[in-house]
Amino acid sequence: MKQNIYDNETFFNGYSKLRKSGVTYNDFVEQPAIKSAISNLHGKNILDLGCGTGQFAKYCVANGASKVVGIDISRNMIEQATKENKHEKIEYMCTSIEDLELPNQKFDVIISSLAIHYIDDYPALIEKVNQLLTTNGEFIFSIEHPIVTARKEMNNWFKDEEGNRLHYALDNYQEEGKREQHWYIDGVVKYHRTFSTIINTLIHNGLKLEQIIEPQSIPEGLEQMPKLINEKRRPSFLVIKSRK
């Protein structure tokens, strides 16, 4: 089942407000890492899987990309992208990653920021990415770290009575599949996969692993969101760079 939480009004309002604040895990942890992994955008033809409101698409154009295709399952997101981050070099499409078809198109860089943990059929996704990449093309994506998605009971910080974080709880690591969570709304579904599944599926499809990042916060983040110090204790995200 394809999930489209971003067209739920409660979720979308909460999420939009958060992202617009500029004070998020994305801004200080995930985005700096994924951007550091991209070699060079100049003259590149780019596909953004789960483009949201188009901020990353705009970033690519500002850094010399010749064309960006941004896709997202959420009509809300695509509408906002078309308003806020419109550009002649960017094409936005409202489609799920699973249903995406771009016959005869190839991309130099395929990126995906925090979307792939919503996808059930990971091997099918990687096969599709591989078909859409040019030879030597880069596939760079971020997901929630397997350490975070593993435990079925997903409230993972183990705290004392005063709310101090004693340690992070891990469990159910080898049981891949659905995890349900409350995030603005009940029943947000993510898919847990082990590190080995994530990596081996890339390799089996002929992609070469080039870099893994388990990012911590940039210094500005530690000032503006002191709780980001906890990224030292366990990583929230995993960024993977591979090449065809």
Place this chain on the structure above:
Amino acid sequence: MKQNIYDNETFFNGYSKLRKSGVTYNDFVEQPAIKSAISNLHGKNILDLGCGTGQFAKYCVANGASKVVGIDISRNMIEQATKENKHEKIEYMCTSIEDLELPNQKFDVIISSLAIHYIDDYPALIEKVNQLLTTNGEFIFSIEHPIVTARKEMNNWFKDEEGNRLHYALDNYQEEGKREQHWYIDGVVKYHRTFSTIINTLIHNGLKLEQIIEPQSIPEGLEQMPKLINEKRRPSFLVIKSRK
């Protein structure tokens, strides 16, 4: 500092008794995984880093290897290897991995079973391995999983008053370096490294990642050591296969 716990009498006696029982994590979890990752030993020239009593060296010869060099820092281990697993195709050397010098020798397969987490300078080790590998040669090693080595307070199962394992405790993930543990004796030193450090160091040295295994127990293990069911909850080991 090079650690040689295996020449401590208390440690060696405890460890030897354990390994001889044939009912261990090695027998049911780690060894089946590392063996499954090796392509083909026939006619291969093999280096075993941390060979212990030579069981794996003997396995290589039994599976067609043309020559095996087994090295270990412990004189106890090498003495026992020379007694119990002597073979004309096997050469045992008592040296630390750090001090190993084999000028003008190259190996088709370099393996290391649960030794590399005792090594402080991982980048230097990987550089040495790379120099010792033939072109297209395989480097396969197992270590304790970063999930296990991360937390400084290393008794990681969080239990209730009746001793039930509620979850596994993780912490200090990004703080790489020394971890001290009691294992037969006090002060056994291991080195924690993140997943990204482990993988990226291989790639930076020109090795291609081929496979990652986070092994669970083979069925026989679940019968003979029921606690191995907990390997489903978090992996104890990480097996990595790479190629020059």
